[in-house]
Amino acid sequence: IIKTFKESFWALLMPFVIIGSIMSGVVSPTEAGVIAVIYGLIVGGIVYKELNWDDVKGAMRDTAKTSGKIFIIVGTAALFTKLLTTAGFHIFVKDLLLSISTNPTVILLITLLIILLVTTFMEVNATITLLMPVLYPVIQAVGIDPTLFCVLVVICCGVGLVTPPVGMCLYVACDLAKLDMGSATKALLPFILATIICIIILIIFPGLILWPASLI
Numbered sequence: 001i002i003k004t005f006k007e008s009f010w011a012l013l014m015p016f017v018i019i020g021s022i023m024s025g026v027v028s029p030t031e032a033g034v035i036a037v038i039y040g041l042i043v044g045g046i047v048y049k050e051l052n053w054d055d056v057k058g059a060m061r062d063t064a065k066t067s068g069k070i071f072i073i074v075g076t077a078a079l080f081t082k083l084l085t086t087a088g089f090h091i092f093v094k095d096l097l098l099s100i101s102t103n104p105t106v107i108l109l110i111t112l113l114i115i116l117l118v119t120t121f122m123e124v125n126a127t128i129t130l131l132m133p134v135l136y137p138v139i140q141a142v143g144i145d146p147t148l149f150c151v152l153v154v155i156c157c158g159v160g161l162v163t164p165p166v167g168m169c170l171y172v173a174c175d176l177a178k179l180d181m182g183s184a185t186k187a188l189l190p191f192i193l194a195t196i197i198c199i200i201i202l203i204i205f206p207g208l209i210l211w212p213a214s215l216i
Contacts, residue, residue, distance in 0.1 A: 010043045077126035081133050090134045097138050104142045108149065108203060111135045112156050119160025123168055127157065147213045148206045152199060159195050162188055 005012075018036050021027045027035060044051035084090065097107055114135070119127050132153075139149050161169040164185055174184050202208055 010047050014039055014043070074125045074129055077129040081130050085133055090137055093134050094138045094141060098141060102142060104144050105203065107138060107142045108144055108152070111138065111149075112152055112199065115153055116156040116160050116163075119157045120163045120167060121165055124157045124161060127160075128153070145206065145210060148202075148209050151209050151213075152202060155195065155199055155202075159192055159199075163192060 014036060017039055018032045021035055022029055022032045041051065041056070045056075097110060100110070101107060115127065115131055118131060122130075136146075136149075139146070161167055162173075164170065164181060167181075170181065170184060170188070173179075174181055177184075
């Protein structure tokens with residue numbers, strides 16, 4: 001165990017470098033990603049000597065392809081959101097939801113359910129770009145804490161990404177592991193249910209989110 005720990009020490013140090021640099025306020029999350037890449041190149045290429053130039057070129061090529069797809073989706077979603085906002089769709093949604101209820105808990109449940117359902121068949125960046133400008137005014141109108149809402153949105157997006165019919169992360173994982181969606185979904189069901197229970201608990205006891213956030 002000690003030998004394995006020594007061999008993997010520099011690799012295990014990466015999360016601490018990323019989180020530590022963000023929490024200390026030295027860099028932003030985006031800049032921390034750049035630091036992680038540089039750190040990975042140094043450790044993989046110099047310390048472990050497992051990276052070569054061909055690996056780096058391949059990684060850059062794959063990253064460019066993946067990023068290009070994501071930016072096309074996000075850009076299209078942003079344009080569509082702009083059209084909806086210009087047409088006053090966010091006002092329509094706000095009035096519609098507030099006509100159903102003005103109870104913050106009910107509104108929170110409805111908005112989270114919408115995000116959860118949409119994320120099951122849409123890429124998460126596009127979902128957030130599309131829905132947040134529409135749903136956020138509703139959240140503000142009923143007095144829900146933005147921090148609470150954003151944390152719950154992130155959790156719901158995580159659930160949606162591994163939930164059929166599409167489930168982007170589930171699809172990618174099944175493709176890499178050569179598994180069929182059915183068997184993978186059955187294995188994930190207990191974890192999905194557990195996460196949904198956690199969401200309900202966090203809604204009932206928002207202090208579980210707001211208290212740690214107040215310490216930052």
